[in-house]
Amino acid sequence: MAEDSPARGEARPRPARPPRQGSGAETGYAVIGTMISGMAVWGGAGWLLDQWWDTRVFFPVGVILGMAVAIYLVVARYGAIDPAPGQWSAGNTPGGRRSRPRTQKGQR
Template sequence: MAEDDPTRGEPRPRPARPASQGSGAETGYAVIGTMISGMAVWGGAGWLLDRWLDTRVFLPVGILLGISVAIYLVVKRYGGLPPAPGAPDNGKTPGGRRSRPRTQKGQR
């Protein structure tokens, strides 16, 4: 169709593709980077507060706060632990819809 083609000189729209899952190493590096940057940013803020107020308490508090926030972000982004074997299943899919009933081969 002519209306779907961009006019000359305009960029073509990108096709919609789902985000690709990275390898295990990429995920590991992302997790480690999140942990280190959380400690560095919040620890740095605590260090600046310590220098400004002439105290020695905010650096360790900032590091602990940074690692806590980083752990929360990692679990939020990459998911928690898988459910334990034998844990009760509520029978719902992650989207909240019930899954289709399973039938025997040859039945409809």
Template sequence: MAVWGGGGWLLDRWLDTRVFFAVGVILGVTVAIYVVVVKYGTVDPDPGSRTGTTPDGRRSRSGTQKGQR
């Protein structure tokens, strides 16, 4: 956020505008949220939920597929 906001502030000073600082801060927040989501991924399912495994830990077979009985 500080890097993109700082870059926007410098660009605003150079071009004598007021828009790039806000755009830089918003872009910085967006990139920060993206990095957190990529690093930590999705939430693990609850231990009691059905995950496609049998009680002894083996993967269960999927249902029939096209062309198989």
């Protein structure tokens, strides 16, 4: 019990809080912003290379590469949604017990 409380004069640690989840609109704007900025940054780099080397191939390649990287970042950040606390996953009953396996018709 004594090790749980800080010594006299020391700061007390903050309780752990779950990270704040934004609203659906905030998430949508973040996804759109990531997609547009990926195309703009990589497309801009391709456009600069096209201007420097007097070609026409790097701008479309940069836009496509930027979109691919942006899609990867969006899926990595927002792709897996954890179930909310208190919700049960497939195979469990609301009480937390495993549900009985389903059998074919006529079997018990």
